[in-house]
């Protein structure tokens with residue numbers, strides 16, 4: 453007699469688990485956009501300030517898990533010290549931006565700061581970068597993160613992640629949407645996000661896609677990036693570019 457209710461309970465449990473699984477997969481339909489970049493590459497700054505900022509337009513961010521990975525073409529010497537393509541200031545700012553992303557995980561908040569720093573870099577006002585904390589409404593905790601050495605820990609993590617990219621990045625900005633590298637077509641990231649999205653809450657940004665030219669077909673576009681420096685980066689496994 454007792455077997456009936458317990459079978460029924462088991463059945464109910466099964467149904468609940470199934471519903472839970474369905475619900476949790478449908479809520480993780482966010483598209484991941486990862487930007488591998490370095491803070492003082494002018495093409496990264498241009499991409500962040502003039503293009504990536506569109507991820508906050510017309511609801512697109514509601515389906516995007518935005519990941520910023522400030523390491524780029526830097527590398528680690530055998531004795532453990534970092535070498536950055538645009539010098540020690542770049543290593544410093546990479547770590548500051550890594551700290552900011554970690555301390556303020558909300559993309560809207562940390563992107564405001566990073567946009568500000570990259571805009572100053574484009575306008576040759578790098579010495580004013582510290583004002584970006586106030587201008588983006590953030591505290592200066594990322595500076596403590598840097599001086600405590602935690603920024604370096606984060607950078608080593610980003611270095612490892614960047615070196616594991618398959619295929620390896622050939623240049624920065626290097627944009628990856630759900631594991632698909634966009635290569636030279638990175639400025640069209642909105643189209644790739646909308647195509648990759650499998651959910652039902654279609655944001656406005658995906659309903660009327662602007663007619664974008666496919667930049668992988670634009671020959672002149674190819675030079676507007678910072679290439680992996682083959683001669684000075686012995687750890688790079690990226691293929692040579694001809």
Ligand SMILES: *[C@@H]1O[C@H](CO)[C@@H](O)[C@H](O)[C@H]1NC(C)=O
Pocket residue numbers: 479480481482513514515516517518559
């Ligand atoms: C999807 O991304 C948005 C914005 O980044 C975030 O608020 C939401 O929690 C994310 N959903 C999931 C399931 O990760």
Ligand SMILES: *[C@@H]1O[C@H](CO)[C@@H](O)[C@H](O)[C@H]1NC(C)=O
Pocket residue numbers: 529531532533
């Ligand atoms: C690491 O090695 C480089 C050159 O090989 C040198 O310039 C640098 O000072 C060294 N750094 C440390 C912390 O020893």
Ligand SMILES: *[C@@H]1O[C@H](CO)[C@@H](O)[C@H](O)[C@H]1NC(C)=O
Pocket residue numbers: 637640643644666667668669
């Ligand atoms: C751009 O063109 C390339 C090659 O023709 C193609 O693989 C890619 O999907 C196109 N991108 C978009 C956004 O249509």
